[in-house]
Amino acid sequence: MTNADLPHTPECFSLWREVQDTRTRTRLGGFYYLLAWLLCWLFSAAPMAHLTLGLAGGALFTLLLAARLLHRPPEPDSEAELQRWLDRHWGIILLSSFCWGMTHAWVLLADGFEPARLIATLATVGFGTAMAFNFAMRRRRAVLAILLLYVPGLAALALSEGGSRAELVTLVFYLSYLLLALNRSHREYANMIALELQLLEQRQRMDTLSRTDGLTLLGNRYQFNNLFPAMCASAQRHGSELSLLLMDIDFFKRINDEHGHSTGDACLRAFGERMREFFRRDSDALLRLGGEEFGVLMPDTGMEQARQLAEQFREDLANRGFLLGDQHLPITASLGLGCFAEGDQGSAETFFKRVDDALYRAKAKGRDRLELAQG
Structure with missing residues (x-):
């Protein structure tokens, strides 16, 4: 896309940039949700005994992956369409977070999935970290996604008689770190967008000057x-x-x-x-x-x-x-x-x-x- 094709209003440019960043950063996320589930299932005590469950979980995360990949951004010149795309895509992200959070909790509580509990917990940590550092453009939505990822697992650890209190406390502390890191990432992203807007405005001014006669202000x-x-x-x-x-x-x-x-x-x-x-x-x-x-x-x-x-x-x-x-x-x-x-x-x-x-x-x-x- 050339500079001439970029949205020229600050509001539209900010939304367009956020759409591009969200789409770029979300492509691999759906794949890793699917991979994490497959690893939890395959490393369970008896994978074939949970074949139906394994295939159902695989189908669920495959659908969420397809939804991410097939949801294409609109044209950059419509602020309303850009906002609508972001709302829908964040719906997919939040649904994925909720599904994984419930999956993590189920793995922690289900019989026969003891060998996969560490995999599910590490995946939750990884997804939460990615959310804090890669999706900070919408702070409130990112906070909600992190909570959807973490809270079900924390509740499962707290309610489970055999749950590890050390693991629970560690995850709570790491959750607090992610929320702090999210705030910092949000500020950095906002500053980056502001800088890009300044550069865009400067390019537009230079382009206008290069095409305008300085004396008469007509085209040159x-x-x-x-x-x-x-x-x-x-x-x-x-x-x-x-x-x-x-x-x-x-x-x-x-x-x-x-x-x-x-x-x-x-x-x-x-x-x-x-x-x-x-x-x-x-x-x-x-x-x-x-x-x-x-x-x-x-x-x-x-x-x-x-x-x-x-x-x-x-x-x-x-x-x-x-x-x-x-x-x-x-x-x-x-x-x-x-x-x-x-x-x-x-x-x-x-x-x-x-x-x-x-x-x-x-x-x-x-x-x-x-x-x-x-x-």
Whole structure:
């Protein structure tokens, strides 16, 4: 998954990251529950005498393993779906913990399973440790899972006449350690998510800066070079319309020479603001292509609609100019306009050249005019 595919809101990213971590860490857990049960059964005093029980337990933990593996995460852009997935997956985890906790207690109490009691106890310790260190993202649920793993066995040891008090006390002390370790792991996980969010925000800011012209805050040439071919391909694939408007401020060098570069910069900023007034749709891409050259990509826009917008912009620019401080600056622009056509044969370069040629014809014919692309 690329950075562009990652969820961009902090809440959605945190949930998505938790889903990925939960799924990665839970895959092997179901297998080890199954393996622990098979070891307890096979190392019991008489495995074949408990064949039905052994197969039933194996089937139960196999189903829980399959539930973990088959429960696939949703798309990363839906916060509600991510939360729903987590709730359901934690349901599987808690059910597995409950089943093992009851299994541990039964092994401790059942006749004929004395040789497997140590296996069941060690497995319980291992599952509890894994829960404390690997599933600390949800502290309360992890605490509940650990208790479901431990409490049945502790109760069995406490109620069993032949139970080992030393074993009971040791497990209680280790349970308290796991709960403390869980709190620490939860804080570490929260700090890790916060750090990842900071890094994601920094990458997004850097990506925005790399695609934005610092003076006008329009898209820059780098963004155009990435966006334009993709929009042309989309227009060809879906048979939709795409218009490209190229604009060049007339005699911009004269503005810099007569009024200074600070006025020239102010003129470029004002030109960008004027573009925002006329090309206001969210789908329109407003760009500064370099120097005094600007562009507008208008998806789902035919030639006539784009021509009307471009002509209105040109006329307004010529009539109003710019008011920079207390100075009125008359200004005009030359424009070239084209619509993606079959003659372009899917080539963004061919389309751009047609519109660029139209822009140069507008300059050659006296400037302050709009020329339509040929072909």
